[in-house]
Amino acid sequence: MALADKIKKVFRTSFEVSAMFIQNCKKLLLLDVFLGISREVRQLIITVLPSVVIWLCTGYEYTIVSATIAVMVVAIAVLGILIENGQCSLSDNSLYATNTLYYFINGKNARLDLKDVEDGTITDQYYKAFDNIYNFSDVHYSIFCVLLGKLISFAIMSAFIISVDVRLYPIVLAENFIVLIIKAKKDHIDHSFEEEISKNTKKVKYLSELLYDFEAGRDLRIYNGNDMVSNRYMNEILHARKIEIKKQRKDFLIDLVIGILGLGQLFLIYLLAINKYAVGGLLLANFILYVNASNQIASAISEIVWTVSVLHTASIYYEDFNKYMNLKETIREKGSDTPPTGSSVPFIEFRNVSFKYPNQDVFSLENLSCTIEYGDHISIVGDNGAGKSTFVKLLLRLYEPTEGTIYYKGKDIREYDFDSYQTVFAPVFQDYVLNAFSIRENLIFDYNERNDLIKPSLEKTGIYDKIIDIGLDRPYSRKFFEDGVELSGGEQQRLVISRAYCKSSEVLILDEPTAAIDPLSERRLFEDIFSSIGESTSIMISHRMSCSKFSNRIFVMDHGRLIEQGAHSELIGANGLYASMYHRQAQYYS
């Protein structure tokens, strides 16, 4: 029985989802159940009220009639107030619980392998899961409020109907069975549309975010690119709509069929009631009650069916979410050792390391072997695309080598626990970013134990006075805060280098760190970094040949290979690629 299995599966998933929500916010369960029951009881009173009144009017005194009405109305009002309160509380709590799912998914995004995050199809998966959380955020409500309530309403009304007429059931059940089948088909159609839409979402999102992107804004203004962007935006949205219109048409036809089925059912219900009345089995007051009760049963059943189909939809979306949450964190999963502290003779070693980016034919690094000793100050130079940044990313374990092994203190780096391994390095990336939080948080995030390091770190980069002047707890960027701080490019760069100092790691990694820093500050910064030769280790990628002179060893890379290495004077003497690069820059200063 395929359908039964399917429904079983839907319920299993739904309970799983509900459990997840209720765990985040225990109150939800209580609120759901309370609302489910009280709403149905209130509805029941409202349904029977006119029939009761008419029935009483035909044989009782007016005082009794009015007293009964008063009691029922008070009950309706009291329940109404309780329901309203419950409803408010539920919607707040539910929003809270739903938001917590965003932690999960964002946390996952932060743990995934970098290559997966950079991969378009996984990004699509992310957006699909992210954008559809709301599709299953009400599952607990559907089960514990709607389903429970409707089952109760169904039971009560049935008790009444059974005493009148059982012919009702086959009609209602048959209609709803057909509706269930149609809806199950429709869900599948919806889901396939969703695939198409999620691709589009990414594009629309990109374009609409340009609105808040000042850097983009500057270029768009100077080059009059605004028409290009806004036209493209319009086209992408209209394209999305085309997909939706297709879906809309199908939806309408399905609704039409369901509507006609409902019409037939309703008519049969009335027919039964009229028939019953005609043969003398019903009072007129009971006729109204009978019709209302039948309607309640029909709507309870269709509500139940509808809820099941909602749960079905929800479970499909939940699977997407689950699939994303269960993506393998390949790099992270490996290794559990803590890196040893203190200097040790074999420090870092690359042994025959090759690397190819996913979906690329060319190796970005090819058969690279080298060693870095404790206390070394390495400069990596080379043309764009020579593999300098890739070298650093592999060392940081952001990617795994396609071939070969990297060793840290004598052990394959894959044997270390990922997060512990990261404590060894303090990198500054070329495309660094500051966050719209306080300056302090930009330096130490939530590692409050690093608070004492802020002062020396800022002093090293020479912006301590400036930052203290601004205030450590002022938020960064006027984009978000009226009192936000704007920093010049050079100041930003120095702040990011200070951030690396705050991490107080063994190895400092700088990828093109001084592009925006003025000559005098740059000089000071280099002198500071390189004064510690022998005590701490640093790896620097730079296009300024001048700074490589400070380092004790220089790696010259070309097309993914390490072609020269040695001290400045040795390499100048060797008169190879390094020497020619150096002389080209030097000529402007002679």
Place this chain on the structure above:
Amino acid sequence: MKKQFSCLRFYFKTIWKREKLIFLNIGISVLINTFASYINIYFLKYLLDFLEAGKFSHSILWTLGCLVVMNLTSNISSLLNIAASNAYYRINTYLRSQILNISTSVRFEEIESPDALNNFELAHKCVNQNILSSYTQVLISIVSSVFVITGTVYISFGIKWWMSLLALGITVVNTACNILISKNEIERFHEETAVSKQLEYSRFWLTDISRAKEVRTYTLQRYIVGKLREYNDKLFASLHKFTKRKKKPYLIIEIINAVQLFVVYAFCAYQMVLGGISAGDFMLYSSAVFTFGGALNSITGSVVSFWNTSNLMTTLISVLDIKKNLEKRILFDEELKTIEFRSVSFSYNSSDENVLEDISFTINSNEKFSLIGENGAGKSTLVKLLLGMYTPTKGAIYINGKIMDPEKYDYTPLFSAVFQDYKIFSFTVEDNIKMSGKELSEYEKEKIRTLLGSMGMQSINTDSFVTQTFSDDGINFSGGEAQKLAIVRALYKGAPIIVLDEPTSALSPQSEYEIYRSFNSLTKNKTVLFISHRLSSCRICDKILLLHNGKLEAIGSHDELFGSNALYTEMFSAQAELFG
């Protein structure tokens, strides 16, 4: 009142201009709504009457007829809804793209504050909430309610005239409560937006690929989740406050409705006990009174919601109005002769100290200037002023001897720029260079190819997309390649003034050398302002502008300044020594 009036005018104007059929849609909807209400009121009445009279075949036919009509009306109105929602989708899309267009063309001064940005966001929200379409709903519900009210008043007069008065009184109280509730909702909405903005930012922050490396190497997973939790808790706390506040009006609404329920049923029962009316009439009267009340409520509710959205709508209108001002600007297409800064001072906020102070200098056409100075000396600000993104606080800039007025003229034809934080868009390489949607001629394409060639990028396919946002086989550019592309874009535009802000920061010495070598031929007949911390750039320029603490320290050629100006000599030597 004036505000609401202008909202309505905007609504009718927009619909009339873009989707006239909506008016027809409104007309039919009103008819159908009214008709459906009457069917609902009379259905049970006649059914019961027929039954009581023993006319069973009548009752069956009546039931069938009513059910079919109800089904039909609901299907027609859902068709109308679909048509309307499609029409509104087109309108909203148009509005959205207009907002985006305006926000990316309005002057920087007008957007670089949270307030201004907020306006754009609110305008966006106005479109997202589909407020124009809700105006239509308001219109439909008001007109059809008026029809329904006329009829139901007539019916309820059949019993007692004060029934309608009662319903009216109850509606007044209901409306008062609803106004309170919706006021609360609006405040809640504002608070929610403020907190959600931070929540959204944090979420976006996390998924941004440019942060992915940092998140991993600085072990920020816990920090990220903590940040989200912090804002979520904040959001919850602020929502809770508003939830509490709306309990009282809800209480009043429930009580007052209970009173109505009691009075109507008690009165109808009274009539029935006295033998005045039949069961059918009982149903007719009671539902007529309830329908009447419902219609009144929907009118007042509609007016309240219309009133409340007018603020948001006014923001949208004001944002769209900016376009008119922008279009009024005249393109500045004179041939460039001179640019002159005359005692220019500038500060971002009137309270802050000056970022630039009393700057005066002149650039003649085709001169190559190198702008240097320490971090925070005011170089970027000077560029922003030159590009007309900001207006000097004191003094003025003169172009060809005429004062620069970015409100009146559009100076973009004059300038080309490679900004320090230039942006390469996720479109095709060609789009990134031409920055417009137009088809290029063979000649123009050739020009792009030549420029790419001069940057050593001849092998790049100009039709391929940058990044995978728009195409699965989009390519990722390295920092250096992206920067070269930005240089090509600047050269392709062919504007007389080119501003280069650290244009070679990500380039290898080899590429930098090649660009330096061909610098003069690439920028032939162009005026150049070259900003760089690599003082080698001073050697390829005619003149150097040296800024120090917001003031113009010196101006002159390398040979004039080296040795004679202490600061320049120190800076140049600091770098030159490294090559010594």
